[in-house]
Amino acid sequence: MKYRRPRHHFRGSWMVAIIAAMIATPAIAETSHFGKFSLSPGFEPAAGTVTGHTGGFYSLSEISRRDRDRNPCIGFADPQPDHILNLEQDFDRLNIQVNSGGYDTTLLIQGPDEKIIRCGDDTGTNKDASFEDKDFKSGTYRIWVGTFNPGLRRNYTLTVQQK
Template identity: 35%
Template structure:
């Protein structure tokens, strides 16, 4: 299902409506999509499955990427383990990553968080290993969780493959992946 940046939301409205994803079209995030891989994509802010390159101090912050979660492969198979330091690898992903995130240098703090109306998971593979998260804590010290995953901390320079998975196999949910340098609490 991963279309790897091959279509624009504007050109795929009938396809999205056919999947019952009208809610994605009404999202307030659609008009504020952030960084583009190339100048051509900067003029198409609603491209799904976009790849980005970031340097410390990037703007806008948060940067936002869009896509559809899910796939047919278990996230634990793709990660090479059932649990990571950041959480369990529960759910299903595509064979190919939804996004590639290239960091030009180290980040002392970077947060990737997913916003979706359904139960999603996050898998990141890159320099230093694989990390998963199923349900992020509402705040760094909270004991309650929500269905939106997040992975944060110190990040090494290099290219990271990012998958957004769904709890159920074959379930495809619209999402916004927010990338921020600000250590802000995760909101449900």
Template identity: 40%
Template sequence: MSKQPIQHFKHARFLAWVTLLCASSVVAQTANYGAINVAPGFEPSSAIATGSTAGSYSLFSIANRDRDNNFCIGYSTSATPDHVLTLQKDFPHLKLELRSGRTSTTLVVKGPNGVIRCGIGSIDDKNWKAGEYQIWVGSKDEGVRGNYTLLIRE
């Protein structure tokens, strides 16, 4: 029996694995309004993002409860995260705050190892691990449209 077919099979499996990893990386970094990349001691002005929500996609379908067993509520524009936050190192504390005028806004944040955080208007929490966080911004009530500014602070 020749070793050549086995070698081709191994190479094909390797190429399939590399292709999958590359595709996953691109999908994970896709966001409706872009990415934010921070390290401890970041300038507050470097961690501001803006966007809008149309209030039609249920955030409950992304995550029904967070790590503290709180319900995740609100309606976002789509299943695609609005922002991707990359933390270069662990943070002992972070606050994500939405400013949206009269629109009542909500947040769902999905982090490394599937850790979920949810909040109405803001999330102020401890023990943020280095890695990538997908952020969805929603309106509290379905069908409500509004613009927002997302501020991230240590």
């Protein structure tokens, strides 16, 4: 008796179903509360300035307890980032600071690979958060501006400066 391989009429249909599901599934959008901004080396100061307000009960330590330099990541914000920053090219050094009029703010910035986290808290005698760091690779950065106490709504200006 000659072996006869069974016919699988569904072989092509499962591939069609997978492709159809991939096409029908929307891409996950990068969303933020206050929008996106893009910077490339030599940017004008106004391009690195955005505004927003704090508020939220989500502990930023849920994203990361410590940043790449072992600084604690503290504060409360919304789970969704406040800003999306696209660096079109690598930057040697950036300074990022919050101005809320002296309220106790915090910062968490998640890098393009989601592994590099940078956190900031008080700046000297000022309660507003800031930090300066090196080696910012091109890509998308998610930025959270938080407050030391949960649920506080404070208006702020976030400034990114090239150093």
